[in-house]
Amino acid sequence: MDTNTAAIKAETLTKTFNGNIALDSLTLEIKKGELFGLVGPDGAGKTTTMRLLTAIMEPTSGDAWVAGHSVLKEGERIKERIGYMSQKFGLYEDLTVMENIIFYADLYEVPQKERPERIERLLGFSNLTPFKGRLAGKLSGGMKQKLGLACALIHTPEILFLDEPTNGVDPVSRRDFWRILYGLLKDGITIFVSTAYLDEAERCTRVGLMHRGKILIDDSPARIKGSLGFPMVELWTGDARTAEDIARGCPGVRSVSIYGNRLHVALERSKALDGVIGRLQKEGIIVRDHRSILPSLEDVFIAMVEEP
Amino acid sequence: MKLIRVRAIAKKELIQVLRDPLSLAMAFLMPVILLLIFGYAITMDVNNLRTVVYDLDKSSLSRELVAQFRESGYFTIVTILDRPSDVDAALDANRGQVALWIPADFSENLRRGKVAPLQVVVDGSDSNTATIALGYLEGVTERFGQRVTGGIARAPIDARVRVWYNPELKSRNYIIPGLIAVIMAVIAALLTSLTIAREWERGTMEQLIATPVKTTELIAGKLLPYFFIGFIDVAVSVAMTVFIFDVPLRGSLLLLAFLTSLFLFGGLSLGILISVVAKSQLVASQIAMVVSFLPAFLLSGFMYAISNMPLPLQNMTRIIPARYFVAILKGIFLKGSTLRQLATETILLTIFGLLTFVLSVRKFKKRIV
Secondary structure: OOOOOEEEEEEEEEEEEOOEEEEEEEEEEEEOOOEEEEEOOOOOOHHHHHHHHOOOOOOOEEEEEEOOEEOOOOHHHHHHHEEEEOOOOOOOOOOEHHHHHHHHHHHOOOOHHHHHHHHHHHHHHOOOHHHOOOEHHHOOHHHHHHHHHHHHHOOOOOEEEEEOOOOOOOHHHHHHHHHHHHHHHHOOOEEEEEEOOHHHHOOOOEEEEEEOOEEEEEEOHHHHHHOOOOOEEEEEEOOHHHHHHHHHOOOOEEEEEEEOOEEEEEEOOOOHHHHHHHHHHHOOOOEEEEEEEOOOHHHHHHHHHHOO | OOHHHHHHHHHHHHHHHHHOHHHHHHHHHHHHHHHHHHHHHHHHOOOOEEEEEEEOOOOHHHHHHHHHHHHOOOEEEEEEEOOHHHHHHHHHOOOOOEEEEEOOOHHHHHHOOOOEEEEEEEEOOOHHHHHHHHHHHHHHHHHHHHHHOOOOOOOOEEEEEEEEOOOOOOOHHHHHHHHHHHHHHHHHHHHHHOHHHHHHHHOHHHHHHOOOOOHHHHHHHHHHHHHHHHHHHHHHHHHHHHHOOOOOOOOOHHHHHHHHHHHHHHHHHHHHHHHHHHOOHHHHHHHHHHHHHHHHHHOOOOOOOHHHOOHHHHHHHOOOHHHHHHHHHHHHHHHOOOOOOOHHHHHHHHHHHHHHHHHHHHHOOOOOO
């Protein structure tokens, strides 16, 4: 086993809570320098995966190696080399921005000499410099997340774990946040991020689609979209809701999802399209136009989850 | 153990206390208020004691004695009784708290230079009041005796004091030092009982356990600021005891400071242990209250003498640290006890502190369950 190139490596990592499987024998390898996105709905097991890999939760069985250390046996070694940002804001709201950063600098034993430069840089790229003296509890959601990131980066970790960092953050701050992540990636940091937003997953170098404690597919976004193996058609219809139900019942249709007044239909074969359109028109639904499209990650995800 | 981490956690914790008015009030105001309330309720509530007099002597000397009682300010003469049975009736009906029974030969004995017995009955159902009454009684009769005999040292009046309803009484000097121990047992446990639970509840613990901080560093760091707060509390309480309640401090302040540190170490560690086990602030504070207050109040020897308890209870008191601190405070305040005399208490407090500290370190898991 070569742990030198793998930043994270999990082998049949499993976690059960009172007999309920939260994570079902996860086997995964993430190379150094990857931006890995763990995507899935709430309750899929994303947070559990994060907690197991950051060694703050004990697996029921299996093991994982992070930065070359076993989460089972060397959890504390791992903690020295990773940065972690929990899903819920985990910093002290009654401490100022600066006090929080210094607190974490102390915990990670960041040398005094290096502090001024590092803190200045972290505050700079997160645009928090003007809010140094503000209580963390008085920051906006987006700024809180950036402060969380700054604290997780104070000791220049090799691997960064971010649990739904942009949950509940406005779109502008979200874009800012991802801009920062790309910058970190350039510095060679491996990033493991979870998200419920599929548009964010498209920004990762690699994505794992998670559902009910299992990673269904794990590849680059482009390859995942190409891997669907079914033609995807976009239909403009009237009364999209009724149309969705009808289309779902047609032969040769694998999955249907709705986007405003458009339907994305995954078909077994391209020929099945004529049948779908004919059926819709027979039911009195106007089909204004149709075209084949490249499936989005969401389409793939839904097609995989709906697979019988 | 890395000092930089201990210091970081201590500093963070201190900032949090200082910025939270509620914590601040609990840390600094509560002990003072408790000491004042309990101190006054238990000891200072006494003046104008309702006093009935049954004077068989009816001489100028006996009247002078009664006048002396009245002038002391502590006793209000309610009635002069005519029949001995009235004494019972007055006390039963709560018309009088104190009864003076002056025998027929009172002035005769005094004039002859003999010991003059004087019967005093005190309503002991309210033991605190009765305790004070006893002290005043002795004072008044002694002064009277000295005046009559022209200042001869031995007071010729032999006030035979009987306490009805509750023959076992304690004095204020005895109570206030013990009270400090009770209050500090509660404050210490309450102060730290919230610290770990609060971090779990607010979600800051998840972030904290993902860092390389060690459990010992975390717990030591959390103890430190409360240790200083507790120390200040005791210092203020001791000053109040001496200057407001006029309790003499006969022993060494340095020894008191040292043993206070030991007691605080144990009490604060107990709070941490509770916080580790409880994981919710509400549960933690309730456990802390029950675990610290009840034993400290009832089983520490503060209110009830341990030697009068049934044997199983007596044995239970041995594991209550407040018991040793009560003994230490009473010893240093009233008897001027030395470290050698308090060796047992010192050793047991040390053991208790170390045990609870180690137990809380071992119980704390840097894991989410």
